[in-house]
Amino acid sequence: MAEITLVEAVRAALAHALEEDPSVIILGEDVGVDGGVFRATEGLWQRFGRDRVRDTPLSEAAIAGMAVGLAAQRFRPVVEIQFQGFIHPALDQVANHAARLRNRTRGRLTCPMVLRAPYGGGVHAPEHHSESIEAIFAHIPGLRVVIPSSPGRAYGLLLSAIRDPDPVVFFEPKRLYRAQREEVALDGAGLPLDTAFTLREGRDVSVITWGAMTRECLEAAEALAGDGIEAEVVDMATLKPYDAATLLASVRRTGRCVIVHEAPRTGGFGGEIAARIAEEALDALVAPIRRVCPPDIIPPLPKLEAAYMPTAAEICAAVREVMAWG
């Protein structure tokens, strides 16, 4: 066991994967000598050599494309994109090639690659350094979208993502990189993908979230408990394909649902969750579904950032609102 931060957990998982599987190769801008913008790959280059931990030129489109080629040859490339906002040049390769290789070749070729990128706001950075664009990826069939929310889940989910036979985008909540330490058994055990984690049980309302927002949700749940409201906090963890069973079971138990995410409202993944609940558990609902998320605007700079990001107070307010029903 070790007390580690989320970014240290990522590093430990990468090291374990490099150790256990010679087909794992890390690629990315500044991942080698520099150890990565957020230091996620620090020391790996020295330990595993420059062939396996490779500094690339500034060429996101080609890096992603090469990862597809490597994966088609049974390598397991793990690509780092420095910030989620820089992923767009790579999107063509991810959406049109990585995600479809298995289907297009009728299973003759597969694409076991991972694209890691830090996402999300709250770090005083502008626009493309603060975005949360997971919904774009969750719309792509054939792709897995995984977002850890703690050191332990970062370690276990990343290992599973690397071992998974299909392409995974792995979005790391940069705000949590160094926010908390947690005991993690660095034993190489993966955590299940496509599985939601119930972080706190409660009978009154289901608070559905993922990534960095789990913190605000847990904080809100704690505050609400003081007033006798028991909120269940569910971390979706994998957005595609997602664990509808856990989600629906929770909502069926509580009859109320508040969805929290950092991405702008329209087209955010919260919309999919709300639709699924409406389709399959409407009869269990005693209150309208509420979403707590930023409006449809571009992430602003620090002075206005606090107004952009959902807060525990807003989550509490939404919960109280749904509690007023039924």
Next chain:
Amino acid sequence: MATRKTSRKPNASAEELLGYYREMLLIRRFEEKAGQLYGMGLIGGFCHLYIGQEAVVVGLEAAADEGDKRITSYRDHGHMLACGMDPKGVMAELTGREGGYSKGKGGSMHMFSKEKHFYGGHGIVGAQVPIGAGLAFADKYLGNDRVTFTYFGDGAANQGQVYEAFNMAALWSLPVIFVIENNQYAMGTAMRRSTSTPDIHTRGEAFGIPGEEVDGMDVLAVKEAGQKAVAHCRAGKGPYILEVKTYRYRGHSMSDPAKYRTREEVQKVREERDAIEHVRELLLTGKHASEDDLKAIDKEIKAIVSDAADFAKDSPEPALEELYTDIYA
């Protein structure tokens, strides 16, 4: 690293040299102040300083005319000051205040000025290159003889869209000067670890775009090369590439562990090739100015920068409603 060809006698007047000195010093002092304000926590987001590269924009602006356009990356403070944008507005944008060029919502990398034909500040590496070619396309279409300076780094030169833009710019003879500010590093990646051949200026050859290497620590050499490139573009001969060899003294941004180069390497450039020192020497040895004259300029610049910093601290923070403005018409 190229050594300076200072043996050549500069055919620049005292006035011209003093102008360069003043402008380069303004950029340097401005950037030093920005670094200080960042250190004091007054600047949020990212902040990429231009210290060391001053001669590039100052030399090229000397070759530009009214109506010419410029566009660059996130390392953009120098470009804005050199094209005549107000230091107060730039500094206030850094501190995220209402008086900034983007009303305090853009920050260091996202500022624009239509009046000065400055088309930004862009945070996505390489994305400004086709946009610059598009600006030139518009001028060509409109039938004027304006030129667009499209700046990007040695790292950006590895982005695919740069070459898509090269091809179209050459195909349609667009009046665009691709200025590669080669400071030898892309974040922590030294060029030799990212770039297959060292001469980036030859990368236009396949498209029929002429290119040349320029000593970016010599403002006169930069201006001369700029004039040549501008004449080429204005004559309707299509794009031109200038690979300007320069060096950044500071970290990539304000958070940079700088493990990729030695202190000695930086020190050596500062001591042997500094662009401002170079002009200072020319001024003094040519008896164009006395130490006292230069001290007076230093003082003048200090005052401008300190006014800008005061403005940037006093300007109000943007109102909450600003979150919702300028998303749609």
